[in-house]
Amino acid sequence: MSAGTLGAGSPAPRKGRGLLARLPGPLRPLEAEREERGRRWRVETVVLLLLALVIAVATVYDLTREVGVSNRLTADIETWRAVTGLHNEEVAVEQDLASYSTRDTACGDVVESPSKESSSARICLMLVGPVRGNRRRALGGFYLPPYLPLGPHDRYGCFGSTLAEGFCAYMSTSPPGLPSAPPKGFHG
Amino acid sequence: MGQRAAAAPRFGLPDRVRVGEGERVERTPPVAIALALVLVGSLGLIVIDAAAGKSPLLPPSPSMSKWLMGLGSTLDYHPFLICLIVFTCAYAGLIALSARVSARVAIALVCTLTALLLIAPIMISTDVFSYIAYSRMAAHGVNPYVHGPVALFSDPIYRYVGGDWLTATTAYGPLYTLISLPIAPLGLIASVWGMKIEALIAVAATLAFTWRCARQLDVNPVPGLLVVGANPLWLIYGFGGAHNDLMMIAFMMGAVTLTLGRREAGAGAAIVAGGFVKATAIALLPFMLLARRSGRLLAGAAAAAVACAGLGFALFGVHGADLFEVLTRDSSYVSSDGFPTEFAHLLGKPGIFPVDHTLLKVALALVVLYLMWRTWRGYSWVAASGWALLAIAVTSPWLLAWYTLWPLPLAVVSRERRLLIATLAIQGLYIVHQLSPLFSLAAAKT
Numbered sequence: 155m156s157a158g159t160l161g162a163g164s165p166a167p168r169k170g171r172g173l174l175a176r177l178p179g180p181l182r183p184l185e186a187e188r189e190e191r192g193r194r195w196r197v198e199t200v201v202l203l204l205l206a207l208v209i210a211v212a213t214v215y216d217l218t219r220e221v222g223v224s225n226r227l228t229a230d231i232e233t234w235r236a237v238t239g240l241h242n243e244e245v246a247v248e249q250d251l252a253s254y255s256t257r258d259t260a261c262g263d264v265v266e267s268p269s270k271e272s273s274s275a276r277i278c279l280m281l282v283g284p285v286r287g288n289r290r291r292a293l294g295g296f297y298l299p300p301y302l303p304l305g306p307h308d309r310y311g312c313f314g315s316t317l318a319e320g321f322c323a324y325m326s327t328s329p330p331g332l333p334s335a336p337p338k339g340f341h342g
Numbered sequence: 343m344g345q346r347a348a349a350a351p352r353f354g355l356p357d358r359v360r361v362g363e364g365e366r367v368e369r370t371p372p373v374a375i376a377l378a379l380v381l382v383g384s385l386g387l388i389v390i391d392a393a394a395g396k397s398p399l400l401p402p403s404p405s406m407s408k409w410l411m412g413l414g415s416t417l418d419y420h421p422f423l424i425c426l427i428v429f430t431c432a433y434a435g436l437i438a439l440s441a442r443v444s445a446r447v448a449i450a451l452v453c454t455l456t457a458l459l460l461i462a463p464i465m466i467s468t469d470v471f472s473y474i475a476y477s478r479m480a481a482h483g484v485n486p487y488v489h490g491p492v493a494l495f496s497d498p499i500y501r502y503v504g505g506d507w508l509t510a511t512t513a514y515g516p517l518y519t520l521i522s523l524p525i526a527p528l529g530l531i532a533s534v535w536g537m538k539i540e541a542l543i544a545v546a547a548t549l550a551f552t553w554r555c556a557r558q559l560d561v562n563p564v565p566g567l568l569v570v571g572a573n574p575l576w577l578i579y580g581f582g583g584a585h586n587d588l589m590m591i592a593f594m595m596g597a598v599t600l601t602l603g604r605r606e607a608g609a610g611a612a613i614v615a616g617g618f619v620k621a622t623a624i625a626l627l628p629f630m631l632l633a634r635r636s637g638r639l640l641a642g643a644a645a646a647a648v649a650c651a652g653l654g655f656a657l658f659g660v661h662g663a664d665l666f667e668v669l670t671r672d673s674s675y676v677s678s679d680g681f682p683t684e685f686a687h688l689l690g691k692p693g694i695f696p697v698d699h700t701l702l703k704v705a706l707a708l709v710v711l712y713l714m715w716r717t718w719r720g721y722s723w724v725a726a727s728g729w730a731l732l733a734i735a736v737t738s739p740w741l742l743a744w745y746t747l748w749p750l751p752l753a754v755v756s757r758e759r760r761l762l763i764a765t766l767a768i769q770g771l772y773i774v775h776q777l778s779p780l781f782s783l784a785a786a787k788t
Contacts, residue, residue: 206764209685212681212684212688213684213686217774219687221778224778225782269514
């Protein structure tokens, strides 16, 4: 083999290499391929093109899906602000990862700028349906006391559909001193 | 030449241009000059805006580019993605004209683009801070193969390590940890610069090896230099984040260069050394062995394996072997940019499941076996290695931009033009998938 080649010099099998030379023809190692653009090359190219097509379609589909999800989450935040009348910077949206529906839960503090030292209760809205005018439909909601994560035991003050669905079954009365009335913008 | 031309590998682009032609080009067409200026301009805008500081595209980082502050505004998704699209289109145009670009212009362009990113803050990823944390841990006698960066809780680098990686032990080889050790005693900002310099050396080495390979193959080295050195993912995501994949690639290309120079033992050693930087490089070894069937290559690889493993054992004890467990851990991760995830979404599934991981591993194993068989029957081992690395990236549920760089220099120096097209197409699709903020309402409002 000469310097400057990555394959080899001759397409013929190597000779005089012991065991390898005794292998049947189809199994013997070759120094270079016998034909560069034969039937195999065409089959490989077709397979590659098909794979490329599938990956391209999947990529474009996923791009549009991501844009849709992003717009939905933006609409969730805007709806939360419109319904609660609050203009918090921080509104957390949790997606339904249990059943992979588009029913999202958007939560934010009931005061617009809680100090770093103290925190406030949070109000959460259950949002469903398509995005229309950068808004979604608020089905219902509930409150959470300060510092607690979303959990079935901590919800109180349910309104709208969440009341019927038993979201506040563990805490039938509101903790003293915390807000619990449905937001004025909620017309569930 | 006829027999030689049939057997010798062709350069990726365009294969009819032979040695000396690129270097004899004295006047680069004005269109190519204009495209080069677009590349510099769009990358310059990204760098200037990145230097302005806080951005969703920049990880929290020690302030490194203060002297550029005030020139641009905060780097937001919209300007970044528009610059990325413009850069990518100009890159595609320049690659099409690359045979007519003079060596002087190509080298000047690649140096300018690299220099722009050298002075920029760390882009996109927090990985470089993990590298620094692991090197500091090793310097302080804390084994990075046993503990995560959380063990350095009081170290100033700790706050910059990505939240997901605080408890993660290192997934990189002991040779990389050793190479990073000199950076450990440096201050916070100096250590980030140290990592950038390390990445710069890797970039320079890869480009030099790519150039040398082309010269040894009697083809024009300019297109290869531009394909790799001006690549948007190579520059912005790879070098911009000072990723150690660049060092692994430098070792890989060193091995290819040594093979062309018929220095088989050195080539085997270089591949194994690359594997002890980042394990992915080992993917080249079976193809190399099948194609060359050289005792010296095997001896070089074995000697390097013994030396690197001994070094790892001396520095980190038997825990260096935990690396394999870490690699198994990492292979179970899923990123939203992975093509398997995209395909799962296309099929209406919410994501990929453990069974999908198994199916992907089986598919990858079949592809690698097929490539090994092809290599045995005379297919270029460099092209087969490139295809294998591309297959690893495409089937990996945990795909990051710099993984798509692995096959790029191999595609450039191999005889397989399809590999180069496939690699660039996969990179193009990766970029397309990044564009969702461009179309979303939230980004439109900012």
